[in-house]
Amino acid sequence: MQETVVIVVGAGPSGLATAASLNLLSIPNIVLEREDCFAPLWQKKSYDRLHLHLPKQACELAHMPMPTSYPTYPSRLQFIQYLRDYVSHFGISPVYHRLVESASFDEVTEKWKVKVRVINGGSDEIEEYSCRFLVVASGETSDAFIPEVEGLSSFKGEVLHSTQYKCGKEYAEKTVLVVGSGNSGMEIALDLSNYGAKTSIVVRSPVHILSKEIMHLGLFLARYLPFNMVEYLTVMLSKIMYGDLTKYGIIRHEEGPFTVKAKYGKYPIIDLGTYKKIKSGEIQVLPALTSIRGSEVVFKNGESHPFDVIVFATGFKRSTNKWLKDDDLLDDNGFARLMPPNNWKGKKGLYCAGLAGRGLTGARVDAEKIANDIKTLL
Structure with a gap:
């Protein structure tokens, strides 16, 4: 002892x-x-x-x-x-x-x-x-978490958690699905696309997207202004910069980014270039997946798409x-x-x-x- x-x-x-x-x-x-x-x-x-x-x-x-x-x-x-x-x-x-x-x-x-x-x-x-x-x-x-998905064991390609992902270089020209739209998922999708992977990302829940500059400004203003005012200004700047996100398959959360963080523990997305790729169509946004059949992944909207690789950026337990x-x-x-x-x-x-x-x-x-x-x- x-x-x-x-x-x-x-x-x-x-x-x-x-x-x-x-x-x-x-x-x-x-x-x-x-x-x-x-x-x-x-x-x-x-x-x-x-x-x-x-x-x-x-x-x-x-x-x-x-x-x-x-x-x-x-x-x-x-x-x-x-x-x-x-x-x-x-x-x-x-x-x-x-x-x-x-x-x-x-x-x-x-x-x-x-x-x-x-x-x-x-x-x-x-x-x-x-x-x-x-x-x-x-x-x-x-502890890395991968959710249970019907048919996942039948998937013919590579499956990995974001903790196993290092660089998009080895996935060039491959068709890759990123499941999870937190900061890790968004940045991994960007990295994959930068290296030439045909990239899609599942975004199933409302999110807030902020630039580094907006986030930094919000943290600075929080020292001097009331919480509600800082959050209002942050959302307003985000709307000006990113516009209507629904046309790209992304829903902006009704509650403010700092309220969402405090109530649900979900961080706003710090955009490092992923939005530009989504807007140009280089990264495809898809709804929640429902099942997997071999190399085909079935989504909530009834569509199915084939993938070579699935990266689960689905967090931790x-x-x-x-x-x-x-x-x-x-x-x-x-x-x-x-x-x-x-x-x-x-x-x-x-x-x-x-x-x-x-x-x-x-x-x-x-x-x-x-x-x-x-x-x-x-």
């Missing part, structure tokens, strides 16, 4: 920010990570052309700004280097290949008991840890509820039950970081609050 003051589950940005904040306060902690590196989503499961969709100031972790030499929207590789420097600067040493199987609070010892499986080289070893405080920082994007024996802090989907600013603290020394749908900004704020709160309890 290994004992420490704090165990942090997850070495993504949320876990790293929490560990850094704890280290600054000289609070002993162990970071457990199931993969073989920190920030595995960024290092191993992101496409090559990815850049931060928000300005770097909104994506900095606790206690360390990004280099002034970085552009406003750093690339994936630049952000990974920032995280590498962050880990080194704060002396963070995650324990890798550790899959948490259970975590429960012992009422007798008043400590958390964490059971971990070592998943390295076929090992089936079980380790046990004990801690006074437990921080769930396993991320909003922990969280598996926290499978191992965390607690009913108060997180909901069944692995998100914080309470809205900010009360999302980060549970009972009996349980905390969560980066699970309130507020991105890297939320991870930074949660990490600092958690470390400061634990310090007051020691």
